[in-house]
Amino acid sequence: MNALDFRFHTGALSTDFVATVGRRLAGGLERLTSPARLTEWLAGAGVDVAGRQVSSRELQQAQDLREAIYRLLLSRIAQGQATAQQQAATADIRAVNSWARKRPATPQLADDGSFALQKLVGEDAGTALGVIARDAIDVVTGERAAYLRACEAGDCGMLYLDLSQGLTRRWCSMTECGNRAKVAAHRARRKEGAAS
Numbered sequence: 001m002n003a004l005d006f007r008f009h010t011g012a013l014s015t016d017f018v019a020t021v022g023r024r025l026a027g028g029l030e031r032l033t034s035p036a037r038l039t040e041w042l043a044g045a046g047v048d049v050a051g052r053q054v055s056s057r058e059l060q061q062a063q064d065l066r067e068a069i070y071r072l073l074l075s076r077i078a079q080g081q082a083t084a085q086q087q088a089a090t091a092d093i094r095a096v097n098s099w100a101r102k103r104p105a106t107p108q109l110a111d112d113g114s115f116a117l118q119k120l121v122g123e124d125a126g127t128a129l130g131v132i133a134r135d136a137i138d139v140v141t142g143e144r145a146a147y148l149r150a151c152e153a154g155d156c157g158m159l160y161l162d163l164s165q166g167l168t169r170r171w172c173s174m175t176e177c178g179n180r181a182k183v184a185a186h187r188a189r190r191k192e193g194a195a196s
């Protein structure tokens with residue numbers, strides 16, 4: 001997988017959105033590098049804006065909302081673990097609330113009788129950001145909060161929902177961080193073996 005590829009495997013729309021920055025604990029890798037990339041992400045996430053152009057202002061708004069959601073989810077994890085009391089910042093709560101108030105797009109049936117949803121026409125990126133903000137609120141207030149985790153890899157920190165049986169998932173992905181950790185552990189064991 002390319003480092004700039006979008007990740008859609010974190011278990012929730014809002015955590016997938018947060019994952020548009022990779023390697024957060026190693027300086028961060030911005031994957032929403034242009035308005036077109038945001039359009040691409042929204043399409044991949046199923047909240048597309050019907051081919052409407054995303055402006056650079058909307059990209060900035062999306063990035064701001066994303067970071068507010070990231071910090072909010074982190075505080076939620078900290079609260080769940082009852083470690084250091086890390087309270088969510090009021091500014092972040094207000095930012096997420098403000099987007100969540102965006103009027104949702106009304107579902108419409110396609111008029112060709114196919115029982116498909118009509119493509120949304122004229123919706124803007126803000127409508128999509130509203131959908132993401134509402135998902136974030138649902139994650140931190142609902143049942144999904146108990147499954148919220150941060151990847152244990154030292155340079156990653158990607159947030160995801162642990163939906164594994166037994167709730168034992170430690171990494172954002174077994175093929176990436178999980179695999180790296182396994183290889184590192186194997187190397188360490190071999191080194192130990194060689195030293196003794």
Ligand SMILES: [Zn+2]
Pocket residue numbers: 151152153156157158171172173176177178
């Ligand atoms: Zn990871």
